[in-house]
Amino acid sequence: MLKVENLEVRYGGSQALRGTSLEVRAGELVAVVGPNGAGKTTLFKAISGTVPATGRVTFEGADLLAMPAKRRAHLGIAHVPEGRKIFPSMSVLENLEMGGSTDAGRAGRVRAFERIFAMFPILAERRAQLAGTLSGGQQQMLAIGRALASCPRLLMLDEPSMGLSPVMADTIFDAVREIRREGGVTILLVEQRVTDALEDCDRGYVLEGGRVVMSGPPSELSPEKLRRAYLGM
Amino acid sequence: MFIESFLQATVAGLTVGAIYGLTCVGLALIFGIMRVINFAQGDFMMVGMYLAVGLSALLASAGLAAPFVAALLVAPVLFIAGALLHRFLVSRTTGLQSVGLSADGHQAQLILTLGIALVLQNGAMILLGSTPLAVVSPLSSSAWEVPLMYDDFSTLFLNKARTIGAVVSLGVALVLFRLIRTTHLGKSLRASADNPEAATYMGIDVDRAHRIAFGLGTAVAGVAGGLIVLSYPVQPFVGTEFVIIMYAGVVLGGIGSITGAFWGGMVIGLVQQLSILVLPLQLQNTLVFLVFVLILLLRPQGLFGRSVERA
Numbered sequence: 001m002l003k004v005e006n007l008e009v010r011y012g013g014s015q016a017l018r019g020t021s022l023e024v025r026a027g028e029l030v031a032v033v034g035p036n037g038a039g040k041t042t043l044f045k046a047i048s049g050t051v052p053a054t055g056r057v058t059f060e061g062a063d064l065l066a067m068p069a070k071r072r073a074h075l076g077i078a079h080v081p082e083g084r085k086i087f088p089s090m091s092v093l094e095n096l097e098m099g100g101s102t103d104a105g106r107a108g109r110v111r112a113f114e115r116i117f118a119m120f121p122i123l124a125e126r127r128a129q130l131a132g133t134l135s136g137g138q139q140q141m142l143a144i145g146r147a148l149a150s151c152p153r154l155l156m157l158d159e160p161s162m163g164l165s166p167v168m169a170d171t172i173f174d175a176v177r178e179i180r181r182e183g184g185v186t187i188l189l190v191e192q193r194v195t196d197a198l199e200d201c202d203r204g205y206v207l208e209g210g211r212v213v214m215s216g217p218p219s220e221l222s223p224e225k226l227r228r229a230y231l232g233m
Numbered sequence: 234m235f236i237e238s239f240l241q242a243t244v245a246g247l248t249v250g251a252i253y254g255l256t257c258v259g260l261a262l263i264f265g266i267m268r269v270i271n272f273a274q275g276d277f278m279m280v281g282m283y284l285a286v287g288l289s290a291l292l293a294s295a296g297l298a299a300p301f302v303a304a305l306l307v308a309p310v311l312f313i314a315g316a317l318l319h320r321f322l323v324s325r326t327t328g329l330q331s332v333g334l335s336a337d338g339h340q341a342q343l344i345l346t347l348g349i350a351l352v353l354q355n356g357a358m359i360l361l362g363s364t365p366l367a368v369v370s371p372l373s374s375s376a377w378e379v380p381l382m383y384d385d386f387s388t389l390f391l392n393k394a395r396t397i398g399a400v401v402s403l404g405v406a407l408v409l410f411r412l413i414r415t416t417h418l419g420k421s422l423r424a425s426a427d428n429p430e431a432a433t434y435m436g437i438d439v440d441r442a443h444r445i446a447f448g449l450g451t452a453v454a455g456v457a458g459g460l461i462v463l464s465y466p467v468q469p470f471v472g473t474e475f476v477i478i479m480y481a482g483v484v485l486g487g488i489g490s491i492t493g494a495f496w497g498g499m500v501i502g503l504v505q506q507l508s509i510l511v512l513p514l515q516l517q518n519t520l521v522f523l524v525f526v527l528i529l530l531l532r533p534q535g536l537f538g539r540s541v542e543r544a
Contacts, residue, residue: 048434070433073435074436086428090420090423094423101436101437150436
């Protein structure tokens with residue numbers, strides 16, 4: 001479904017990605033883990049087109065790097081960015097409507113909204129409230145809801161548990177599991193909570209210094225190998 | 234006697250305030266919503282004033298309605314001009330490109346729009362000279378007389394040109410509020426302003442949204458100018474007299490709030506006209522800024538501003 005080959009991203013003088021390659025097949029949950037600064041968020045931004053990149057990225061055969069960023073969401077890619085980045089001065093409902101601006105989202109709005117409100121009842125309750133006044137956990141729910149409103153086929157989640165209490169993080173993970181169970185959406189997940197991420201995924205990639213240093217099913221990503229990647233020992 | 238002059242000044246304040254309010258709405262679209270610091274906003278208004286002078290001469294056959302039709306016709310012309318200006322110049326300092334720049338590209342915007350302002354001012358000077366021009370309409374020098382009921386001789390005078398101008402301002406402002414609040418286009422503009430990166434992830438064309446907002450803000454400044462020129466003559470540097478009022482109105486109303494900007498402009502118009510009752514004419518704007526400082530001391534977020542940044 002998504003194929004990343006030899007992706008390179010430079011910010012000014014420093015290189016954030018050095019020939020990263022990975023693949024996500026339809027229906028999978030793929031986790032990308034790695035220490036801070038490994039290039040995980042940059043990888044997502046390059047796929048979505050908000051940083052310039054070289055290499056090759058294809059989504060269901062379409063060449064993403066040849067396409068402006070604004071078109072990519074309409075292909076069925078939803079990106080929940082790091083730090084949530086909801087629209088603070090707009091209401092919860094308006095945030096969801098913005099997520100539903102994509103071609104697929106417009107067509108499937110009613111069903112998508114029902115699904116979102118069933119998954120996160122608090123969003124239905126607070127639909128008229130300004131998104132900036134929600135708690136961090138609620139904002140994360142809104143960010144995920146907003147992505148689902150686009151009726152995506154690939155959902156990219158960038159550190160959904162960041163800055164949340166452990167209880168709230170569990171709630172968010174449960175939601176991710178539910179999305180997966182319901183099917184129809186392929187998930188690419190970047191996460192700091194390595195154990196959680198690797199427990200649930202079909203395959204994992206370990207990113208370090210802008211390169212994939214390890215990959216495979218969770219059983220092959222042993223704790224010792226991970227420790228070496230993270231701590232260099 | 235005092236009540237009469239007080240009411241007279243209030244009415245003058247409301248009519249002037251409605252037009253100020255519209256100029257502030259134009260700036261609110263560009264500065265409040267898109268966070269572009271635009272020094273040329275007053276000069277867009279100046280261009281609108283000149284255009285309205287020319288157009289109402291062309292439309293002379295339309296009779297008394299000509300100046301108002303001319304003011305509204307300024308809108309499409311300046312919308313296109315604003316959108317082109319954004320497309321080729323301003324967009325290089327705003328939107329996604331500016332996210333990584335220092336101070337979000339504000340310094341670049343400052344210099345760029347200051348340059349545009351200078352070009353417009355001096356361009357107008359070369360092309361049109363420094364002689365002040367105005368739209369001459371019988372409406373500017375006639376008034377509706379409203380008798381005040383508490384005695385037999387007190388009357389309120391409503392200047393016809395200003396009153397109609399105020400009504401047109403209110404109408405244009407209401408249409409814009411609806412556009413921004415309820416239409417999908419308006420919501421996309423707000424989303425692009427709130428977070429251009431996230432808006433891109435929703436498939437929204439952020440550059441287009443910014444271009445439309447900039448065009449709208451320019452068009453509104455032009456319409457307001459077309460209405461002002463009925464009672465205030467235009468010369469190439471008239472913009473600088475108004476741009477301060479616009480910024481004060483936007484800040485007073487609360488940055489990011491279009492409705493607030495309108496009321497901010499209204500407050501400034503009212504204070505300015507009421508100050509005539511107690512202060513010499515030259516001190517009008519002193520009182521405006523005194524009230525400005527007082528309101529911001531009590532409500533730093535502005536009259537309608539909401540502090541929404543929590544996370």
